Amino acid sequence: MAQQEIPYKIYLEENEMPKAWYNVRADMKNKPAPLLNPATGRPMTAEELSGVFCRELVAQELNDTDREIPIPQEIRDFYRMYRPSPLVRAYCLEKKLDTPAKIYYKFEGNNTSGSHKLNSAIAQAYYAKKQGLRGVTTETGAGQWGTALSMACAYFELDCRVYMVKVSYEQKPFRREVMRTYGASVTPSPSMDTAVGRAINERFPGTTGSLGCAISEAVEAATTREGYRYVLGSVLNQVLLHQSVIGLETKAALDKYGIVPDVIIGCAGGGSNLGGLISPFMGEKLRGERDYRIVAVEPASCPSLTRGRFAYDFCDTGKVCPLAKMYTLGSGFIPAPNHAGGLRYHGMSSILSQLYHDGYMEAVSVPQTQVFEAAEYFARCEGILPAPESSHAIRAAIDEALKCRETGKEETIVFGLTGTGYFDMVAYEKFHDGKMEDYIPTDEELEKSFAGLPQIG
């Protein structure tokens, strides 16, 4: 099909939207390693997990055989309020870069939560409601996940309790306020509400918290309260499953116009967006039907894939969660305070870790000043203010497109634009004022952090 026929934005019709999530584990020869019970060192059973997670979500977490899992009608109805998201042809960016590359991005920011996180939040809230629960607990760092979950819980009239990393709670009062608009209660973490929070506060007086610590508190709050379960916005298999809707829509939109990407790029923190975006493409690759380059982009300040260890590790600081086998910087690792935005989790989805380990995926890391340069460049021609997280993918996509300018190759690049940066203007301000610094952990720092890895697996 001739290039000029491709519109700026490819929208699917509502009847072309996916009716089932795609479970990439079904096509993996080497399945992701199971979660382990830290007390016994044995794989977590469904029963053990059911104390923390909703029953149907546990089933999804453990299901590595069914390729398709139907999306319940109630979730599909909600998806229709903000999906399908557009697959955008970045005509203006291409022109400004003077590249022969064709660049597409799947834009997930056109909903109030401002990111792709809503795709899994609504699913998790649905299953909690279906199980007759009163509410859910969770943690949030930059605030995208907490916002998404608040919206989802408001829709299903579930109570929503969010533990927000204290430094973000204080620096991002507006994020907190959006969650309150959706009726959620938001507690700065570490708090004095939980045993683990009190212990951390006692051990590290004045601490401004971390994601790992907020997870511990949220899990405790769920397991000690009647009618509550814990939910998580990334890392887990179930989350990547729900996020496959991104990739399925992307592929359907490309297929409509007979477009085959050469390279697919996504930012990677815990892996929710990347895992979702690439899933159907990875499926073809795993089944040997087609080859793609697949690139994970992570911050140089929190480089779990590019510099981490592939090992079992704790998912949280308080060590109340199961152990996961993943690329990790050690559960005690906290990125430097000057790190802007999300993508600050010490580990990485077990699914993506396994795929990376098995050579199905590349990974690069980029320092944040280069990320913000790309963000501003993109904003000025494509008219979208990107989230810092998403801008990692923009950076890598621009770099690929510039390589094409050198080589003359007409590559087709697809990247995930996960969200908007409306609540990240403090970071943008630092960048404009020349006050943003890059931080790259030294080998010594990482070695020290690796020393805390548990001796398992």
Add this chain to the structure above:
Amino acid sequence: MAQQEIPYKIYLEENEMPKAWYNVRADMKNKPAPLLNPATGRPMTAEELSGVFCRELVAQELNDTDREIPIPQEIRDFYRMYRPSPLVRAYCLEKKLDTPAKIYYKFEGNNTSGSHKLNSAIAQAYYAKKQGLRGVTTETGAGQWGTALSMACAYFELDCRVYMVKVSYEQKPFRREVMRTYGASVTPSPSMDTAVGRAINERFPGTTGSLGCAISEAVEAATTREGYRYVLGSVLNQVLLHQSVIGLETKAALDKYGIVPDVIIGCAGGGSNLGGLISPFMGEKLRGERDYRIVAVEPASCPSLTRGRFAYDFCDTGKVCPLAKMYTLGSGFIPAPNHAGGLRYHGMSSILSQLYHDGYMEAVSVPQTQVFEAAEYFARCEGILPAPESSHAIRAAIDEALKCRETGKEETIVFGLTGTGYFDMVAYEKFHDGKMEDYIPTDEELEKSFAGLPQIG
């Protein structure tokens, strides 16, 4: 067509997007009164206006005969980056309200400027570029217009100088930062950069500024600098012309499904959104082809249509602009400081003023606590965080739908959802904390303000 076939979001194809703006003045028997030169009391000529505005925009401002004005290809290309905007069927809102009414909203918030303002900003930037100008100046209050213009100028590589009402500049540092991301310079107004700014600062030491005052400064900055012109985001005929793209898309989307609205509702500050949304419907009404109820919703704290005078008035505080005949509260009127969001202009588009005067339109005013109640209610079921401005229309739409619940009438309600509230969380916080107050000016206050009206026309 059966109701169940209507999707959640009606998107037009790119080839169904309008190729010409619709100029409602062509269909008005009573044309809006011309702008007057305050010195001579005579209608402003094209030549006089060309010192302030770009030539082609002056032509559009004065053109009250051509029904269609082609949209230049460059603007249509830009429109395609963020348009068509969706016309959303508010299924969830209808269900929650338990109303037989069918509610649709045209959502203009899915672009980084966060509002419909971009529709005119890109047009005005285009004509400035085409004229070979170096840059443009403008004012902004809540910040939506300044953001939109910054984006448009970045796209066409024009210099952009924004005078931002000082109180907003200080309370909304993030808005300022978005404009900087797009390369604009942002100056708090009144500043010491202009003669009018210095005079106002001297006369009212410590003043936090007003829109009327920022307009005066921006006009001075444009007319005293080589290669610059002034641009304005509302009130003017040209702005309503560009914003007709909202109504044209809305009508095309409704026509696709054979839907005929009973009532069309829009919020009204200077009239840019309302005028654009209703234009093709108003055209049918003016030509006697069809009847609709058309409702303007304004804040009770700044009630220009419902309580203002229909008279010639100054458009700005410094009285450097031409006089416009409009519904006005007097150019010295400033809404109470507790007023949240935009819609704080003392006057109203001359086109809308004339139509209202001639009985083609209704107007209601609503106090802001009721507006925020509606905003939160809407956010929790429709998943969009609305701007306070837009929420005026939500309030009125909900009230209409509740009337339908009483009467059992299956009315079709269409309203304009002009933008998102990401930068309005301070106001939301006040509302959540029960600290938001309503302010309704007394008759005495208004009489005092009317006393400042010029004795013309």
